[in-house]
Structure formats: structure tokens, C-alpha cells
Amino acid sequence: MNTILLIVFMITLLYFSVANRLMSYVSILVLQGLLVCGVSLLSLNDMNLVNLGIILLETLIVKAILMPYFIRRVILQNNITREAEPSVPNSISLAITSAIIVLTYIATYYVPLNERINLLYFVTALSAILSGLYFIATRRKVITHVICYVIIENGAFILSMAVGGEMPAMVNLGVLLDVLVSVFLLVIFINKVGDVTEDGDVGGLTTLKD
């Protein structure tokens, strides 16, 4: 079951690379949040109630509901153009994202994986992180940068599952803090960005240079 969820997660990355509308991106975030929630619940079989609560809060509430909700609200409130307007054609983005996934998969055969790491988790996590960085580089709108940041966070979260679900509680709390920071800082702050730039375009934020 986990394998299916992780493969679907990788497909969402491919879909993200060709999606044109911001609302599609938000839908992808919701789906990814649900997938991450499913993966974590299936991976962490023998966790206690506290950990279960944290995981649910992190994935279902924050990643699948709160983050997409805030982002959607920001898009609507700031009248941001619904087109994603990537700076690279979608076909090229699709090819690059596919290449990232394939190359990550091939690369993992050459690294010394031990019994603590699940190969598919590792490939999915690394693909999400690298694809997220690629999406940031090729999208101009500030709001898409936030969305890509959440994809990277999802990748990091899956990586934490890849180490065998024996993640120390401190690191787990760290993820929670990270997610909260992204909610409170990135999403709230973006309202201010909307005040000074037209259409939430990060291209407007280029006055600081040497």
C-alpha cells in the first residue's frame, strides 16, 4: 500500500511540472498532504498516541488542510492571476522532473543503503526535494515559491520516514515548528508582498542589487 502511495506522490510531482493553474497547484498540495499522512500512518506502526497526534497534526491538519487553505485565500484576496506562468515551457519541465526522478532512482543503487533505509521512500523524498528546488527556480510568482517550499517540506518529511520511523522526538517537533513557521511567516507575509508588488510577481522584488 505504501508503495502505491509513494508512486502516486511522484506522479503528483510530474503533474505539478505540467499544471498551468495556481488552483491546480493548491489541489496537488492537498493530495500530497493526504498521501504523506497515509504514508506516515502506515510506516509508523508502533507509535504512541502523542506521536500519532503530532503526525496527524503535521500532515492532515497542517499540510493537507491549513496550508492549502491559506494559500488559496491569499490567491483570492490578492487577485493573483490564476495562471502559473512558468519561465520554462511545461514540456521541458516535465522532461526535467522525469529526469530528476529517474536519476535519483539510479543514483540510489550506487549508495550504501543499509537496513534502516527504505529505497522507495528515499527516492521519493529526494525527488520531491530536488523537483521543489527546480520548480522554485522556474516559477516567478511569490505564491508559487511558497507552494514549492511546501513540496520540499513534504519531501523532507518523507525522508524522515525513510530512516525507519525511529526518528527522535526532537526532530519530529522540529518538523512541526518548521511547518508552523512556514504557515505563520510565509503565508501571512505574502499578504504584505501582495501590497507592494503587482500580481504577486516575484519579478517585482528585484530592486535590491549591487
Added chain:
Amino acid sequence: MILIYLICAIALGATQFVIRNRQMTHIVAMGTILLQWVLTIYATLHRDETDLFFFKYDGLGILMLWALAIISSVTMLHSTRYIPTPIQYDLNRMTSQYYGAMQILMMALSAAYLSSHIAMTWIFIEVTTLSASALIFYRRDKGSVEATWKYVFACSISLVLVYVGILLITIAMQQNAEEGLSFATLEKYASTMDEFWLKMSMIFILVGYSAKMSLFPMFTAGIDAKDKAPTPAAGLLSSVLMNAGFVAFYRFYKVMQLSAACIWARYVVLGIAIVSLFVAAVYLIRVHNVKRLFAYSSVEHMAVAMLGLAAGGIGTIYCILHVIIHSFVKSSIFLHIAHIYRVYGTKQLSNIGRYIRYTGVGTTIVFLATISITAMPPSGLFFTELMIFKSMIDMHWWICLAVVLILLTVIVWAISRDMFSFLFQKPEEPIEIEPKSVNMPYGEMIGQLLLLFIAIWLGIYTPSFVSDLIL
């Protein structure tokens, strides 16, 4: 004690955010300084003791706390006079938010310095991003929004990378990961860690913390932040905040030095340091803004410190001293930029000049700071750089040393060119409004000179108290 400190710091920070009276804000700010000194003295008296499971008053942490206490005291005193307030905003509200963010930043920095657990360090470094962004955002104009956005975004990405690095350590530790991720545990099992995963982990952690340390590749966000933050806050960002990134990386690097990947780690740090120096040299040649000039100079000095770290031996000792001395010099000059702005109303290098005509004391401070920052004698940085070069010679890194010296020559030339022409020559494009000859308040003057004096004193005569803490 650390628990009491954290509770008091959060309470003071929250009080600042609530207060809407400027006088009261300043009184609470004095409480902040007092609290910082209490922690620093307590930590010094309880050296090597563990507190609240995740904190340890070790030498490096105490040294950084002293630097933070001194610099933040001077910064807070400066802030009471210098808080630029755009007229469309409520002065009292902005002042309280400024001091509240400052308090939280100081708390997070102190906790990050003292943290003995890699995840805890990461969490408090993340809190510094949050509080620093509130300071950068202070003016609420387009420039500060852009700088804050870039800073928050770059730091958030960086901290995710650090998080990935921490996860990779757990893979490297194999079954030992269950014992926790305190630095002591990491050092204990360093020699048995999986070399490949440890190397991967270091790459992620170094790249991640490079945003805080102002090193290549994530240095850009910090430059904009220092440019747009109010000058007292910029002073903190370019000194004690960079120190927090340094401490976080240094503690991890010590683990690397005990592992099978120690030689590899040295060369990675060396590579990052040389590339950072190159970047600093390139940007310093073409920089047009006095704040950005000193921000790029921070990139240079952190790169030099990294050279010492890579070389090891005495290089490590002088690397720490270099970071400490740099904090004093850099915070002093950033605090003085507030006065430069009062005189000229601009920070553009082409619009400012003949500073000596407007303020004698200011000229002395800028002159001393330029001498110090370019590491010319009697600057403390001269002695630390000399010893770092010696440690590179000990390693027979002749080619690297030659490259470093060429880059440093370019940097010294670029800074001297801009700063000496600012002090003594006519501006290239004088501004229409005649610069004002504004008297420098005694408090500010003493504070800036004190920081410069400490920087020179630490280099010429490093007190046994300091060397004892470093060793």
C-alpha cells in the same frame, strides 16, 4: 537557569509586543540587557555544566554569550535613540515590536550557542530567522519587504536542508541513532558512522547553515537583510547572528573531525571558504552602498575563519577568535552607519564624501573600523589572519594560500578605496542637499569606540580568560 532565562526572555518579549508606551519599552529593554548579563555571568560561573538536558555551558558557548551580552547592550542603547519611524505608522507600536523582536532574537541566539543537541540548535536557529525577519521588516517599505521575503525564504529553504542533513546523520549513525542526537553522542560514535552518509549530511548542513554564516552559496539573503534592517539590528545580524550559524556548524564539524571523513570535510570547508572569498572580492569591487560593502566584508571574514577551521590546529583556535573579533568590529561600524545616514541622508557611496569635514569623532571611528576590517595592524583581525595563514602554511597549502592572499589584496584595496575616499575625498555625485554636521551623542560614541577597542585589545593581548574558553 536556562529554563528561567527562557521564561523571562519570552515574558519580556511578549511584554514588549504588548506595551504601547515608548518610555516603558525602553525600561523593559534595560531588563533585557540585565537578563542577558545574568545568563552570561551564570554560564561563566557554571562552566561545563549541563542544564535542562539539552544545554551545556561550554567554553565556546560562554565566549559567544559574552560577545552577545556586550554587543547587544551597546546595540540596545543605540536603539533607544535610533529607531527610524516612517510617519505613517504608530511610533509606539513600531518601537515595541522592534524591541520585542530583538528580545526574542537574543533569546534564540543564547539558546543556540548553548545547545548541546543538534536538533535543538536547529530549532533555535529557526527561531532566529523568525525574529530577525521582524527586524528586517521594520520599515515596511518595498525594500524592506523584498529583503524580508528573500531572507525568510532563503533561510527556510536552508533550514529544510539542515533538517535533511540531520536525518542523514541518523542514517550514518545506524543503530546508534537511538541514543539520541546530542553532540556528545555524535562525537562518541563519529568513528563508527557510515562515511558516505556522513559526507552527504555535511553537505546539506554546510549549505543550510551558509545562509546564517553568510557564506557561499546562500549568502545573498543575508546581504539584503543587513542592507535593509535598521542599523542597530543590522549590527546584530552581521555579528552575533552569524556567530550562531558558525557555532552550529562548528559543533557539527568537530564530529566530522573525529570521523573517517575528516580529510574530506577539511577540503570541502576549504573549497567553500575560497569560493566565498572570491564572491566577496567580486562584489566588493562593484558595490555602491556602504551597508552592502560591510555586509560583503562579513562574507570575507567568515570565509577567512573557515580557512582556519579547515586548516585545523592553531587555525581552529584563531578561527574562533577571528569570528569573535569580527563581531565587535562589524557591529561597531554598522552602528556608526546610522550617524553617516544622519549626516548625508543616503548610504550610496557615490553620494557621500569628505566625512572629515562633518565629524572628527565619526571620522576616527570609521578610520579605525576600516583599519580593523581590512585586518591591518593594530587590528585584532590582523593577528588572527596571520595565525590562520600560518596554519595553512603548516598544512602546505601553498597554492590555496596564494589564491587567498590575492583575493584578500583585492578586497583590502576595494574597501580602502571606498572608505578612504568617503573620509577624505569629494563625493563623485554630491547630493543636492548640503550634508549636516551633526554632533554624535556621547553614548553612541563611547559604545562604538568600546567595541573597536575590544576588537583591538583581543588581538594584541588575548586575555587568558578568553584563550581558556577557546581551548
